[in-house]
Amino acid sequence: MAAGRCARLTSLRLESNGEEREVTLANGTASIDGKKVSFTEIRRDDMLVALEVEGSIVPVRSARRGDRAFVWCAGHVFEVRRAADRPARARPAAGESHAGLLAPMPGRIRKALVRRGEAVARGQVVLVLEAMKMEHAIRAPRDGVVTKLELREGDLVEAGAVLAEIT
C-alpha cells in the first residue's frame, strides 16, 4: 500500500491500437503528446492497482513482457509497445505486407497446394497446416508468385516459421 511514488524522467514513443503517443513521465506528471497530465500511482504490495489521473482514480492492472506492456484499464485490455519496434497500424489490419507466410502456430504441413514459381491469386490456399486438431488454410495475402516453398507434406513447423514467400 503506497501512493505517490515518482518515476524518473523517461520519454517513450508508444503504440497501441493504431494510436501512437510520445509519453514522458516526470515527478508525477505525464506528458502525452505534449499534453500535461498529473498522476499518482496507487500500489498494493508494490503492484500498481490504480492511477489517480487529474484527481480521478482509475483502476489499472499492468504487466510487461519484453518490450510490450499489457494494461487493463476502463474495462479494456491494451497491448502497448514501443513504437520504434514496428510502424503504427490500425487493427484489424486488412492484410500483411510480409513477403513470407509465417506459420501462425506450430503444426504439421498437411498439404502444399502450390509449387515454387507458381503464380497465385490473393486468397488462394497455398498450404494446409494441421494444428490444434484442426486444419488451417494458409492463403496468399496478395497476387504474386511463389518464390520460396521448401516444405513438404508431413513436415513439422514451429510458430513463426516462414512457410513460403510470395513476391
Place this chain on the structure above:
Amino acid sequence: MAAGRCARLTSLRLESNGEEREVTLANGTASIDGKKVSFTEIRRDDMLVALEVEGSIVPVRSARRGDRAFVWCAGHVFEVRRAADRPARARPAAGESHAGLLAPMPGRIRKALVRRGEAVARGQVVLVLEAMKMEHAIRAPRDGVVTKLELREGDLVEAGAVLAEIT
C-alpha cells in the same frame, strides 16, 4: 510452470503448532527428523503451487515474512518459524510467562486499576486498554506483585509495549 527444481543442502530446526522438527533439504529429498521423504516442487510462474511428496501431489501455498514462513496445505494454514527463535510451546497456551504485560494492540490507556507495589491475583484486571472502539481488560496472568507500571490514563501505547510487570 516448472517441476523438479532442487534446493541446495540446507538444514533448519523448525517449529509449528508446538511441534519441532529438524528439516534438511537436499536434491529433492527432505529429511524430517531423520526420516527421508522424496519431493518435487511444482511451480507456476516461479510460485510454489504444489509439492509431490512420495509420489502424491499436495497443493500448497507459501509465503515468508522475516524468519517466519506461512504455509497453506491440506486445508490448514501453518505458521512455521525457526525453532531457535523461541522455545517450542503448544497452542493454545494457558498463559504466558512474561513478567511484562504487553499491549495486544495499539490503543489508549483508559484506566489503571492497580499501582506499583500492589499485590494482584491471577485474573485481576490491571488496566483497561481502549482500542478498536472497544475496551479490553488487561488481566494479571498470575498472582504476583506489580513491579513496574509507568503508564497513566490517557497515555497512547504501541502494540507490544510493556504495560506493566508482575513478578
Place this chain on the structure above:
Amino acid sequence: MRIGTVAVFADADAGAVHVDRADHAVSLGGGSVAETYLSIPKILDAARTGGADAIHPGYGFLAESAEFARAVERAGLVWIGPPPEAIEEMGDKLSARARMRKAGVPVVPGTDGSAADDATLARGAEELGYPVLVKASAGGGGKGMSRVDRAADLSGALDEARRIAASAFGDDTLYLEKLLAGPRHVEFQIFADLHGNTVHLFERECSVQRRHQKIVEETPSPALDSPLRSAMGAAAVEAAHAVGYVGAGTIEFLLDSERRFYFLEANTRLQVEHPITEETLGLDLVAWQIEVAQGAQLPAAWTRGELAPRGHAIEMRLYAEDPFDFLPRAGSVLEWVEPAGPGVRVDSGVDRGSTVSLEYDPLLAKVVAHAEDRRRAIERALRAIDELVVLGVETNRPLLAHVLSSAEFESGDYDTGLVSRLPPLAPPPVPPAAWIAAALSLTRRAPSNAPPAAADPWEAAKGWRPAGALD
C-alpha cells in the same frame, strides 16, 4: 445497473481493495476515523467531487446515523436508506421496545426505562429474576452489555456500563432485560418501498456467535417451522410498519427454548450477512435498495407472497483474529486465494498485499456456500473454507471449520452458547509437505512476496494474550 460507483478512502487506505474496485475514488484526507469516514462534511464533499447522485452508506460507520441521512438529503442527494425518523426510532433501544410493545410485537421481558437509577433497576432485576442483562439504550452490537447473575454484582455492572455507554454513545441510559436461557438469534430481512408495501424476505439464523458477534449465519433457520416462520415474519413486517420503514432493514428476534420469540432490536441498514438471503432468493438486495430509493415499487411477486427460498445458504465470516481468544490480529496479507465453483461466493475486502490494521473491524471476507439442502451446504462450506488461502495474518479460519464440522452445528439444534460448548480447538498435526514448503520458503534467496527479513512489525503484538475484552 450501469451505475458508476465512487468510493471514499482515508489517505492511509489508498491501496485498499475498495478503492480499485470502484469506478472512481475520492480521498477523505488523512487523520483519525472521526476526521475521515465519520466526518459527514468530508463525505458530502467527496460526493460532490465524485459527481455522486446518491449515497449508499454500507453497513459500517455512518450507516445508522440519522444525522448523516438528514445531511445527505439536505445536500440534495438521494439517501439509499430508511427515513431518518425510522433510524432514530429504532436506534434508541428503549423507545424501540416501547414502540414494538404498542404494535403488539413481543419484546424480551425487561425494564421500561421510565427510570434508570440504581434502585429502580435493582427492583426491576428482582422482578425479572436473575440472571439479567444490562444494556445501554443507545447501544448496539453488544457494546456496553453485560450479564449479571446476582444482586450483589449489579451495582458494579451498572457503573461500568454507564461509563462505557457515556463514552461510546454520549448517553448513559441503561435498562435491564431478562437473560433468556439457551436463546437463538433469528432475524428477518424486511424490505419496504415508498408506496406503502412492506414485506419480509425470510429469516437468517445468527446464533453462532463469539463475543456477542455473529461468525456463522444460515438460512433457512433449522429452528423454524412454517407456522413459526409466518408468525415471526408477520411480526417483523408489523415492526417495520410501525416506524414507517423504507428500504432494506432487519428485525432481530430472540427465540427461547420454548420457541417463544421476542423483538430484540432493529438494524436500519443492510446486514453483513445479507448474502445468504440473496443466494436463497436469487435477489440482489443492494440493487433493490437503489431501485427503491429511486421510487420503484417492490415486485408484485414479493408483495403477493410468491417468493420462496431455494436450497440452503451459509455464511462464514473470516476475521483477522486469534481463533482461540478472538482478539483482533493485524498484518499484511502475503497470499490470498479465494475458493470458487458452483454455489460458492466470496465477498472480500482484501487481496494479496493488503494491510490489515487494528483501526477497523477485522472482517476480511464473507465466504458463502449455497446448495440444494443443509447437508450439502455444510459440505460445500467446509470445502470452501479449506480451499481459502490466507497467509501472513492470523484468522479465525480454524474456528469456522471447527464450528461447521461440529456435531452440534450439524444437528441444527443449537443456540448462542454453541461456540462456548465446542470441543477444544486442537492444532492440526503438521504434514511433511508443510515442513518442506516452509523450509523452501525460508531458504529461498529471493522470496517473491516478502519484505526484507529484518523488520517484523507484527511480531510484537503476539507476546501477550489478555484474558478477555470488556466489549
Place this chain on the structure above:
Amino acid sequence: MRIGTVAVFADADAGAVHVDRADHAVSLGGGSVAETYLSIPKILDAARTGGADAIHPGYGFLAESAEFARAVERAGLVWIGPPPEAIEEMGDKLSARARMRKAGVPVVPGTDGSAADDATLARGAEELGYPVLVKASAGGGGKGMSRVDRAADLSGALDEARRIAASAFGDDTLYLEKLLAGPRHVEFQIFADLHGNTVHLFERECSVQRRHQKIVEETPSPALDSPLRSAMGAAAVEAAHAVGYVGAGTIEFLLDSERRFYFLEANTRLQVEHPITEETLGLDLVAWQIEVAQGAQLPAAWTRGELAPRGHAIEMRLYAEDPFDFLPRAGSVLEWVEPAGPGVRVDSGVDRGSTVSLEYDPLLAKVVAHAEDRRRAIERALRAIDELVVLGVETNRPLLAHVLSSAEFESGDYDTGLVSRLPPLAPPPVPPAAWIAAALSLTRRAPSNAPPAAADPWEAAKGWRPAGALD
C-alpha cells in the same frame, strides 16, 4: 460431497491449475496427447495409482468414447457417464438420426446414409435443395462440416470432407443435411437415473457462435414460449429414452425461423455450458452425475415436474484467440483477476503464470452471470467481462463485450448468424491512464511479473494472419 479428487496431467502440464486444485494428481508421463490424455491404459493406471473408485470423464478428450467407458467398467471402476451403448448410438450421427426418426423426434431433413457415394449424395442434394451441409457421420463439434451452395461445388467438398473425416475419426462416411435459413441452436439438458426416470432440465440457447462453436449461451431461451418448451423438452426426453440414457446429457435442436424444431445431435456428456442450468435451477449437475452413478434416484421434485428455472443466466466463453479472426493465441498469463460479487461465477482453468499452449482447446474460463431477469443478467455479464483482467495473452474478451452490448443480442431475436452481422469491432481509444501505466511498466527496473526482456517467444506467432481455417 467429501469425495477426494485425483487429477491426471501430462508432464508438461505439471503447473496447470487443475493439478493443484485436485486433492491428488497423478502424472501420465510425457509425449503427445495420444500418449497421455487419450491413452486409455495410462488413465486407468493413474486411477489405480491414485486410488480412484470412479472416473468422471469431464467434457474433453475421452468424454464421449464408448471404448473408454467400457474399459473403465472392465477395470472395476465406476463410470460416471451414460452406458457405452448409448454413447455409441448417439455418437454415430446417421444411426442417431435414424433412431430419432423412429422415436418420432423430428430430425433436420437430410440423406439417410443407406449409401454415401458421390452420385447418391448428389441426388440427395437435389432433392433437399441447395444450400446443403456436408457432415461426417462420425463427426462432431463442426469438424469435417462444410456448406455447399451449388451442385458444381459438391464433389470437391465431399472429397475434402472425406479426407478430414477419415483422418479425424477413422471413418469417412458422409451425409447431407438441408441448410436451414436463420436457425437457432437450442439444446435441452437431460438427466436420467438407473431406475428408469428421465427428465429434462430445461433449455440453453446456444446460437451465438463463431466458427460453428458457441461463445455465449443463455437460459431461458428468448425464442421459446411455454408450449414450444414443453414440446421440445418432451422430444428431448423421448430421445434420451430411445437409447436407454443414464446420467447427464444434452439433446441439441435446430429451431428454424418458423419455430419448427429438429433433432441435431446428442452430447453424451456434460456440456461446457452446463453452469447456466446450474445457476437458474440451483443444482450441482456434477454432483448429481456422481449420485446417479452411485445408484441414487432422481429427486421426486424433478420427476414430478416441480423444478422451475429462476431468473436468467448467461455464460461467456473466454478464449485465448484473436477477437477479429478467431484464431487461437498462445502465451503466458501475466496477470489474471476474476470478477466476483453476487450472481457472478467464474469457472477457470488458468491463473497468473499459467501457460496457454496451442496444443489444447483455447478455452481459458467461463464467466457466468445470473440475475433476476434477462436485462439484469446482460448488465451483470457486461460488468463481469469488463472487470475480468487477463494480461499477456490475447483473448476474445472484446468480442464477448461486443456481442453482449449489441442491439441484436439485446433484442433476444437472433440466430446463428449473429456474430457475422455484428457491426465491426472497433478498438477502443487508449485512455491517458493506459499510456501512463504502460510507460511505468516499460521503465520500471524490476518488473515484477516479467521474464527478462530479451526473449519473447510468442511474438513470432503474430506476424501473419491466415485468412481462415478450413474447420
